[in-house]
Amino acid sequence: xxxLASFLHTKGIGIIWIGAVFGPVLVVIGVVEEKVTHLMLxxxxxxxxxxxxxxxxxxxxxxxxxxxxxxxxxxxISIAVGTIFALFRVTKLN
Numbered sequence: 001x002x003x004l005a006s007f008l009h010t011k012g013i014g015i016i017w018i019g020a021v022f023g024p025v026l027v028v029i030g031v032v033e034e035k036v037t038h039l040m041l042x043x044x045x046x047x048x049x050x051x052x053x054x055x056x057x058x059x060x061x062x063x064x065x066x067x068x069x070x071x072x073x074x075x076x077i078s079i080a081v082g083t084i085f086a087l088f089r090v091t092k093l094n
Contacts, residue, residue, distance in 0.1 A: 013070050016052045019045030020078035021085070028086040049075050 023045035030039025056072025 013052075016049055016071070016075055017078055020049045020075040021082040023049060024079065024082040024086040025089060028089050032090060046079075049079065 023042045026038045026042030026045065028042075029035060030037070030042055052075055053072045056068045056070070056075070059067035059071060
C-alpha cells in the first residue's frame with residue numbers, strides 16, 4: 001500500500017505543479033475572453049494548488065522538509081511564474 005500511496009502522491013504533485021503555472025493563465029483567458037470553461041478550470045487548478053500549499057505547511061510543522069518543498073515551495077514559485085505569463089497575456093491583448 002505504501003508504494004501505491006507514493007505513486008499517487010507523485011502524480012498529484014506533478015498535476016499541482018502544472019496547475020500552478022497554468023491556473024493563472026487560464027483564469028486570465030477566462031476573464032478577458034469571457035470563456036467560462038477556461039475560468040472554471042483555472043479556478044479549480046488554483047484551489048487544488050492552494051490545498052497543496054496548506055498541506056505543505058502542515059508537513060513543515062512535522063519537520064518534513066522534502067514534502068514542504070514539493071507541496072508548498074515549488075507551487076508558490078510556479079504561481080509567480082504563471083502570474084507573469086498571465087500578465088504578458090493581458091498586455092499582449094491590449
